[in-house]
Amino acid sequence: MTDHAVVIAGAGPTGMMLGAELTLAGVDAVIVERRATPELDGSRAGGLYPRSLEVLDQRGVADRFVTDGTKYPFLGFALIMMDVTDFPTRHNYTLGLWQSDIERILADWVTELGVPIIRQREVMGFQQDQDGVDVELSEGGGLRSQYLVGCDGGRSAVRKAAGIDFVGVEATTSWMVAEVELDEEPEFGVRRDSAGTHAMNRRLEGEPIRVVITERELHLGTEPGLEDLREALIGVYGTDFGLRRAGWISRFTDMARQAQPYRRSRVLLAGDAAHVHSPHGGQGLNTGLQDAVNLGWKLARVVSGASPDALLDTYEQERHPVAARVLQNTLAQVALSVNDARHEAVREMLRGLLAMDEPRRHTVGMLSGLDITYDFGEGHPVVGRRMPDLDLFTGDGPSRVYDFMHDGQPLLLSFTGGAADVPVRVVEAQCAEVWELPVIGEVDAPEAVLVRPDGHVAWAGSPDDPALSRVIEQWFGESQI
Numbered sequence: 500m501t502d503h504a505v506v507i508a509g510a511g512p513t514g515m516m517l518g519a520e521l522t523l524a525g526v527d528a529v530i531v532e533r534r535a536t537p538e539l540d541g542s543r544a545g546g547l548y549p550r551s552l553e554v555l556d557q558r559g560v561a562d563r564f565v566t567d568g569t570k571y572p573f574l575g576f577a578l579i580m581m582d583v584t585d586f587p588t589r590h591n592y593t594l595g596l597w598q599s600d601i602e603r604i605l606a607d608w609v610t611e612l613g614v615p616i617i618r619q620r621e622v623m624g625f626q627q628d629q630d631g632v633d634v635e636l637s638e639g640g641g642l643r644s645q646y647l648v649g650c651d652g653g654r655s656a657v658r659k660a661a662g663i664d665f666v667g668v669e670a671t672t673s674w675m676v677a678e679v680e681l682d683e684e685p686e687f688g689v690r691r692d693s694a695g696t697h698a699m700n701r702r703l704e705g706e707p708i709r710v711v712i713t714e715r716e717l718h719l720g721t722e723p724g725l726e727d728l729r730e731a732l733i734g735v736y737g738t739d740f741g742l743r744r745a746g747w748i749s750r751f752t753d754m755a756r757q758a759q760p761y762r763r764s765r766v767l768l769a770g771d772a773a774h775v776h777s778p779h780g781g782q783g784l785n786t787g788l789q790d791a792v793n794l795g796w797k798l799a800r801v802v803s804g805a806s807p808d809a810l811l812d813t814y815e816q817e818r819h820p821v822a823a824r825v826l827q828n829t830l831a832q833v834a835l836s837v838n839d840a841r842h843e844a845v846r847e848m849l850r851g852l853l854a855m856d857e858p859r860r861h862t863v864g865m866l867s868g869l870d871i872t873y874d875f876g877e878g879h880p881v882v883g884r885r886m887p888d889l890d891l892f893t894g895d896g897p898s899r900v901y902d903f904m905h906d907g908q909p910l911l912l913s914f915t916g917g918a919a920d921v922p923v924r925v926v927e928a929q930c931a932e933v934w935e936l937p938v939i940g941e942v943d944a945p946e947a948v949l950v951r952p953d954g955h956v957a958w959a960g961s962p963d964d965p966a967l968s969r970v971i972e973q974w975f976g977e978s979q980i
Contacts, residue, residue, distance in 0.1 A: 503529040504802045506634050506644040508622035508657050510537065512598070513770030513787035514650035515605040518614040519558070520795025520952075523907040526802050529644075530614060531636060533621040537599075537606040545597050545702075545709075548574070549583065550868030550885065551785040552590035554792050557954050559905040561590070563604050568596035569702060574866050576780060576828070577835035578689060578696065579850050581859050587935040588869060589888055595702055598784060622651065624660045627765045645802055648767045648794070650787070653756075655772035661763045665775075667756030667826065672833065673718045675731055677748040678707035682741025690735065691838035697735050707746055713836070714750075723748050753777040753833040755826040761815035769794055774822035779832035780866055782825045789868060789953075790818050796907060796952035805976035817873045828865065860938050869937040871955075879959035880942045886950045887936065891928040898928075904954065909975050911962075913947040919962040921971055923949070 505521055507514045510532035521528040547555075547564060555561040570592040573580040584591050609616070621637040625647055634642045649657025658665065672695065685708060690697045695713030702709075712731045723731075728748055732739040755776045758768050770787030794814045800806035835846055852858045864870030873883040881887075888901045891912075903910055909923045918925050933941050945959035949970060958970040 502642045503527050504645050506647045508649050509651035513791050515609050516788050516791035519609050522612045522614050524799030526799045530616045532618050535619050537602040546781050547594040548785045548867045549588050549590045551788050557901050557904040568594040577832045632765050646765050649772040650770050653771045653775040661766045664759050665756045666759050670752035670754040673714045673752045675712045677710045678746040680743045685740045696836045776826045776829040777833050779829045792953045864938040879945045881956045882959050885954050886956050889930045893928045907952045910950045913962050915946045917962040
């Protein structure tokens, strides 16, 4: 007997998104979280990128985040700003929103959905057998589940207990980051010196000032205090600007590691538990959210018995290459932050390249997640890519694709009036004859598309194509949940 079908370790953005996805699919999931409240002591992450906003839009909650955030028309690579406003998405911007706000909004949503969160407890370890997992909690006691998912951060206790290797590059540089109150007006903007790149900014008037300082010596395993921050400010700026207090102070490094594998039998990893890297480029939180949406529907179908256990193997097959690419481009950005004549020459060359349309679109597509393509074999150019949120006209009037995805179920969209007899929801609609896809450009619309719950197109073709039934069974099993 199980207490819950799935136990999720960690109520950060990845864990809460996964909890929401499982609950929408009718799966009994519980989240275990060491913190008493969703608020953070520190908000390292500060934005949502276009694909993450699309994912939230697919569930009908993107407006909650947009209302509280600030839109910026660019994405940055190694502090080189690139225009994103010409990308074919309803969310062609970066949404400035601190992680504490993202967590608060997600927490409100999962509460509405009825996802239980056990707070002030931690997953300490587990024992698994052929039928399930016994999960050990701090303060005594435990839970029994069919599956355990570690969304418990870069120091994941779940990953360590599973004996999963964390492979990659050791740290060479550390940064101090803090939100502070100062008596004197600081020098906002970016500064470079022999240590590297430093920055001070404030998103909105009245908010605390964000400070990021490259440390002159590598620091590992210790959290800095107020005097450490004061000394670092003086070292860079010659003054501490009358440092009065810090809401929080933290430290991060350029360590880049990835779990191998993402799964060990009934235990899986997502978000920072599966991959850590420098925050350069702001991709970590966004990658974790998309991990959760990729994993959620697959885990739900396996738990329900609709699909075989092997479906879970496609989670790592699809998401590991995405995170590996993030690790690579963050390492490149860290290297470009070195302040000397040679690196400045490389930055200038790169700045010139990114001013050109094709390199810019390639890089924005990569950072934003809009270009992510899973390998589903030959077919229409949209197969494996995210489904664009097209304007549709159905018998009930105008709508758009994401209006039909709020329940997190698979969807067949037919654009030629022919409705296939298949065990998934079918929507007959009219749409534009030419679609614009990020990076690759315009393509002719197919007759129909099968859209997975995570928004990626599993198949495109004619509704009477015999291959359609085979693809539905491959991804969703014979029965529907």
